[in-house]
Amino acid sequence: MAISKTYSANDIEVLEGLAPVRKRPGMYIGGTDETAYHHLANEILDNSIDEAVAGYAKEIVVKLVNKNTITISDDGRGIPIDKHPKKKKTALEVVMTTLHSGGKFNDSVYKSSAGLHGVGLSVVNALSSKLNIQVTKSSKIYSQDYSKGKILNKLKTKGKNKIKNGTQITFSPDPEIFGKDANFKPEKIYELAKNKAYLQKGIKINWECNKDLLNRKSSVPSKETLLFSKGLEEFLKNEINQNNILHEKVCFQSGNLEDKKGIIEFALQFNKEKIKYNKAFCNTVYNMNGGTHDAGFRSGIAKSIRKYAKSKNNKVVNKATQDDIFDQAAYIVSVYISNPEFEGQTKHKLSSNFVQKYCDAFASSAFDEWLNRNSKAAKNILNVLEEKIREKNIYDLNQNVERQSAFRKIRLPGKLSDCTSDKTEGTELFIVEGDSAGGSAKQARDRMTQAILPLRGKILNVKSSNAAKILANSEINNLLQALGCGRGKNYSKKDLRYEKIIIMTDADVDGDHISTLLLTFFISEMPQLILDGHLYLAVPPLYKLNISGKSTYAIDESEKNKLLKDNKKAKIEISRFKGLGEMMPAQLKETTMNKETRKLIKVVLPVQKPKMKKTNKLVSDLMGKNAELRLKFISENANKSLSLDI
Template identity: 40%
Template sequence: MIEKEKDYSAEQIKVLKGLEAVRLRPGMYIGSTGKAGLNHLVYEIIDNSIDEHINGYCNLIRVTINEDNSIEVEDNGRGIPVGMHPIEKKNTLELVMTSLHAGGKFDKKAYKVSGGLHGVGASVVNALSEYFEVKVYRDGKIYYQRYSRGIPQTEVLELGETDRTGTYVKFLPDKEIFDDGDVVVESRLIENRLREIAFLNPNLKIIFEDKKRDYKEEFHFEGGLEEFINYVLKKRKKEPVAQPIYLAGSYSYKKDEPDIQVEIELVYTQSEDSEIISFVNNIKTIDGGEHESGFKQALTRLSNEFARKYGILKENDENFSGDDVREGLITIMHVKMAEPVFEGQTKGRLGSKVAREAVNQITSEKLSLYYDANPKEAKKILERINFAFKKRIAAKKARENIKRKTIFESTTLPGKLADCTSKNLEESELFIVEGDSAGGNAKQARDRYYQAILPLRGKILNVEKADLLKLLKNEQITNIITALGTGIGDEFDISKLRYGKIIIMTDADVDGAHIRTLILTFFYRYMRPLIEEGHVYIAQPPLYRFEVGNEHFYLYNEAELENLKQTYANKKWKIQRYKGLGEMNPDQLRETTMDKNSRKLVKITIQDLESSNEIIEILMGDDPAIRREFIENNAYKVKELDV
């Protein structure tokens, strides 16, 4: 019986002051304390400079990643106000940097359009930084203030005179906040983000420098979205079937409010993949939202309408589906609007219903005009859609035939699967294990109540190079599908998932990494909600067993090993290097890799859908040249290589 707390009085009511709440619950403000949250700190500061640009006050931004992992962001905008605030009786610069919900974006006169409407950006970055410095160039003078973990270390100082305007920020993320003290931002993602911003803003120049890898690049694209989509086509190595189409217009929705501005560039390709890259006020909406919904609705309706107009579909034919219409389509969309409603502080999804109406209307109007004026291009596109439609119908019939003969008609679990007793999704786990030998050890090491084991023999099929029919004939793949119970692709149903955690457990070598990549590619392409909803993990088996006297330690990297060697330099010690899971006995495997009280798991997430697509295409696709280029460009990042 749970003992009840007897006292509940005024003393138990805690009031968090200043930025204490941010440090106590950082995930509420930046999404996570992993890499995504760390990168988000950089985006928050960059977004402030971007807002200066889209409101007409800035045309140059510099972003620098320093060797000590600190970040610098500088612009030539107006500069943050530095006078005494009339109500708060505090310097406005300090107020903005140390108070939540303080900023110029709540005043429509200061910012007509803004990506950061929560008013928490710079102050949150300040709170989560070991140090944070800001210089303001304004009114002919240079002002400066330094903070540590959100607390001012100096007054607002006047450093001298200047003839320029703008804001300079330098900060070092706080090791106390981020997972394992890792404050190394992902340079490639920052670079991609800055390139995208430059595409969206033809009058803006961005200079990016990463001193850690001696890299510097200038982004300035006068061609805007047209140049953006050509870049994507080249990068993805996609072949267009018709000319790219540019749609633009404004939508008036409320008196005394600025119109919603919509820009869309779209192109159909021979690829089966589709991709919508969308932005709102320069913020990348990686989870989509109402603006994407409005576009999809208008595109599907118009495609069916014009397909009948041009005789590609007969009057009584089945309509094209949304998937038919979007197959092979790459779309870039930028919406500018006052007071967008984002879901969550990280602004991944747009919730503004009016954006759906705006994009729907502009797409319908402008694309209709284009199709009427360019019938040859329109017919190329509609024939491409019709090809997808016919292929879908044929594949549906083929799947129905296969269902009668294969995994989908039977609820019989794979013979190699050692199932668990529990049927509770919250506690059950499936270990997908490399090799029969390791699978045998895992079966002895597991807790039979909640842990199931599925051994795989060798490397599974590379689904990036195989079609659905070949995939369904592969024993390793079908064993995984049957064990999970969800089906795949169009028939995937996560409500039928049999295990709450799916844990990939492979050897800590090159072959093991390859097998992990093959399994993750399969999940990403055919069971993506498993990753999106946080069900997929990677087990972390140790690399070494370090014995000294009667003690032993399991070590997961070279740094841990060197540290123990130094700690016990005066004693005799013995090291065992694990090349594979099969080298551990069941007790060791349980203790190091399977026991939930002592194991280490890495949760797989999709931080950037576009980058994920790109990397999978590079690593698992058909073009060895771009794979070689990727490896050569990223080889410097490798810390340990076990061949």
């Protein structure tokens, strides 16, 4: 399509009603992949759970009718069907067809809720090929049908119901949006329903699934009543292998978030061996990337452990990091608050700032009390933590000698999330920019072989700094400590703690600048590390393309254009990554960190001394203090297509 040379009022497009949702579904549900497909069910179930949390619904039914259709119902108050005072149509029609409409914008209807923006139900409606809603009022059923967000018929009565009030929604996601091969996975829907039942103890969720959808190996039942009287306690006990636990009694605590009128609950259990199990929820919504409640909880528990260790004169655990402590702990933390703030409509991360300090204070105080009441369990926890920390720091003489000496010679930086392998072979250190990207990378990594070191901002330009300034720089110090091999004349090949050093920055100008500064550091301070073949550049994608329901990635503009050219007739949705921290851990793993699927650029230096001198001069001219040399290089090479082989 030719681009118009004019730009006037005629070029301004206004999308009415639910058209924006169908035009840009990624803005509302994070994309059109399998996760987004299942997120629709989550949105509807959340509405039923909100009725339960508010004290009106006692029973919820989740029924997987077929691979593309699901029914969710509750015995709550039922969506209002009377005329809306301003819109001159039923309130039901308003919430079904209007974005940002609903009863969750003030505290008089719901004290806390998963739905916040009034878009969940209307978005599901917009993205469904067919949807039927039945509202029961005083045992009388009212029914209405929709397709792709549009009303198919007027609200009509449909007999009597056993329950007095309630809502039932049956819908099928639109294959035009999600692709013909998209379907509901029984395992995912069952887990969703089960999690909600655990979180809202005493609420009955009846699960039903078409038997034809379950294969012989499936652990999902065709029918089950999900009802858990002990809530999070039961959740953690059922999810964790109880053979390796350090204490039988789960540490479960529940309390108020003081003046904020919220509730915090957590269940915590320490393990004899390393365990990776943690889940964070806000208003029963699973926040897969954690957030302020998770950060506050972890900080509070770590503070309590260190305080208890200090009282018992245990110097090793007294200095333990959060990673040291939570390597041995499984936990679930859940909060209920009014007006929570999330990063995005999919609510993967809680960002309400006030929650962090309350969770920190509550977790610390509650766990202090638990440790003092359960002295035997507390002693076991301290003993195992001490043992594991000593092992991790290679105090045990049976560990690999090379890695042991590296650990003994250096103090590892606090921000380093180290790998667990006790050998150098096969290990990798990813140097990433910022805590946000670092957080995603930590979740995406292979903990056995991949370590993550986030750097704050742009590191020091070593070519324009003296030795004293270099050694005083905290970020360079962190990097030197993590590598363990020394710098300059003190570089020791055998003490390098990782086989591969991988610079992983955003695929933009700032990312390129940070990569350049890091390359300058390695070329100037550790050229032998490069000559030995240890330095690499990661190649993260700049674009994500959803082509006919399938996700693919492009590392730059040219690769994106090639994909567009090769798929001219396909329906394509394009999103641009603003940075690594914006990528979901699964995406980052698939595209940039998985050894089987990623791309790496190996950094090489010339072995011959004359060429090496030329390389050093070029780096000094471009990155040194002399601006005239830099200007001269730019003016001489501005019109050239330059490819530098360093």
